[in-house]
Amino acid sequence: MTLFPSSYSTAEVRARANRAQRGVIVFIALIAVLVLSLAAVALLRSTDTAGVISGNVAFKSATTSAADTGAERAFNALPTLATADADVTGKYFRLMQAVDANGIPTAVASNNWADVPCYDATGGATAISCSDESSYRVQYVIDRLCTTAPATTDPLTLLTSKCVAGQPFSSGGSAGDDLNSHAQTTNVFGSLTPPPPTRPTIHYRVTVRVQGPRNALSIVQTTIELPFG
Known part of the structure; x- marks a missing residue:
């Protein structure tokens, strides 16, 4: 409890007490405003980060699809x-x-x-610039999975x-199951008749790289089986 000299009147004592209380309230209000400002900035940064992450994920998904x-x-x-x-x-x-x-x-x-x-990424036949960072750029390379060149x-x-x-x-299969899809691969490669029964297949590794906006990059590998001999 604050004691005031007896020479002060009751009105003066009350006025001094009110001024002291107003000063404390202003100080508390400033702290509250500062805390709310920091919280707002943190929320904005969090929202911006989430947007950037979502955008990067979308570009990454697009490069993989391409x-x-x-x-x-x-x-x-x-x-x-x-x-x-x-x-x-x-x-x-021709070699692995x-x-x-x-x-x-x-x-x-x-x-x-x-x-x-x-x-x-649209299947165009003409090569494009590999340095155009605003576009999706698709590259592929094939290596035959052979350590020594085979003979037919x-x-x-x-x-x-x-x-x-x-x-x-x-x-490649038995009648009624996946034999047809196995034989269809040969037809896709241009043969309308079944291959000879002793004709083996060779595996080829395909490595595809796709570059996209925002430095998005995807590398995908697949294997193709092709009749040989």
Whole structure:
């Protein structure tokens, strides 16, 4: 309790007490305003961060989806490349390539895919600029999963020792189940008649890289099985 000298009147004592209380209230109000301001700033930053994260996830998802066009390009180009049986810079390797810690062929990873052309994500036939960061840029490279070049006369046992090879398409399944889908792969590659019963298959690894806006990047790998011999 605050004591005032007896010379002060009751009105003066009350006035001094009111002024003291008003000063305390203003101080508390300023602290409250400061706390609310900090909370508002934190909320705005949290909202901005959530928006950035959502945007990055969307771009990442889009780059992964665009990888399908790269796999389709490889699928369409492979029969001609495999028949020619020769390395094509930035596109095809007739032998299995060493890979880095991420499973990417070191032949392309070591120079950051500089030799591999870029295409858009709509399936356009013309190569586009790989430096256009506002667009989705699709690249693909194929390597045949063989440690030694196979010969068309190799029997399946010898072929298997050289390559990742599969059974002939004709033994890919049994009647009534997935045999038809196995045989359809041959038809897609241009053969309207079933392959010979002893014709083996060779596996090819396709590595697709897609770059998108905001430095979004996706790398997808798939394997294609192609009749050989």
